[in-house]
Amino acid sequence: RPPYRGSLLAEGLEAWGVVRSVLSGEWLVPGYSADGKIVQLYRYAKDWHTGKMLLQVTPETHHGLFGVPLYDPKKPDVLLCEGCWDGMALWEVLHSVKRDGERLAVTANEGVSLLAAANVLATPGCNVFGKSWLRLLAKKRVFILYDNDHPREVNGKHVDGAGLSGVKRLANLFSRAEQPPAEVHYLRWGTHGYDPDLASGYDVRDALSSAGGNLVARAEAWRRLFTRVVPAPAEWVTETGVVEIEMLPCRSWKVLVNS
Numbered sequence: 001r002p003p004y005r006g007s008l009l010a011e012g013l014e015a016w017g018v019v020r021s022v023l024s025g026e027w028l029v030p031g032y033s034a035d036g037k038i039v040q041l042y043r044y045a046k047d048w049h050t051g052k053m054l055l056q057v058t059p060e061t062h063h064g065l066f067g068v069p070l071y072d073p074k075k076p077d078v079l080l081c082e083g084c085w086d087g088m089a090l091w092e093v094l095h096s097v098k099r100d101g102e103r104l105a106v107t108a109n110e111g112v113s114l115l116a117a118a119n120v121l122a123t124p125g126c127n128v129f130g131k132s133w134l135r136l137l138a139k140k141r142v143f144i145l146y147d148n149d150h151p152r153e154v155n156g157k158h159v160d161g162a163g164l165s166g167v168k169r170l171a172n173l174f175s176r177a178e179q180p181p182a183e184v185h186y187l188r189w190g191t192h193g194y195d196p197d198l199a200s201g202y203d204v205r206d207a208l209s210s211a212g213g214n215l216v217a218r219a220e221a222w223r224r225l226f227t228r229v230v231p232a233p234a235e236w237v238t239e240t241g242v243v244e245i246e247m248l249p250c251r252s253w254k255v256l257v258n259s
Helices: 010-015 084-096 131-136 162-175 204-209 215-226 253-258
Strands: 027-032 038-046 053-056 077-082 097-100 103-106 118-123 141-145 152-154 157-159 183-187 229-231
Touching: 010 084, 077 084, 077 162, 084 097, 084 118, 084 204, 084 215, 097 215, 103 215, 131 162, 141 162, 162 183, 204 215
Parallel strands: 077 118, 077 141, 141 183
Antiparallel strands: 027 038, 038 053, 097 103, 152 157, 183 229
16 A cells, blocks of 8 residues: 555655555655755665654665755745655645635646745655755745654753754754755744644644645645744854754664664
8 A cells, every 4th residue: 555644646656756666565765865866765664663654764875855856946935844745745735726816726737836936845854954955945935844743851851842953953054054045934833832732743744634635625724834834033043053952862873873
């Protein structure tokens, strides 16, 4: 069974290069360099430690970015998702729906769709961003759409959720780029960066899927979700360009390598 993960159209999986291995039967998702070359093949397979289906990186290789072959440098906006499934789900909605006056309607013409002015890219996770990918964001309006991760208590200290911490790290990285983005915005799920009424880990794909199996309804869900997007605060970055966030303890080699 294909890993649709909340998608409605096989077209989205095809556009993002998802294929099934003729050797193992596993689903494979390509990761790309900034110039569109395949540098990684992720396996959608069971993690035998947790029993969950996960995208697993090819050992001893670097991570890749999702959605790069669809990138159009003429478009002014970049929507940066956490994980390929979020990226695919958002891409198919924006690719398939247009504005029709005050209403939304299905379209087969991407040139008039909600995707006409925006690129959708996705990182492998909120802790992964290659510096070489920065050139795809230079002088763009960037919207970071990371997950609704709840904060934690670590050694008696309040620690931001992984998604918000990832946004802050990107704000730091972007501020030090040779050609930074023109603007940086992020999906603020709630007043303190997360929405306690939504599950920890709730993401863009969940928000779209909650609208059911209709593309227009999902586009309306996206429009509501986008009202939570706000500019990244300047105070996140200090004069030295260092984001003031707490470091987390790490006692696992596997966690360290994955990060």
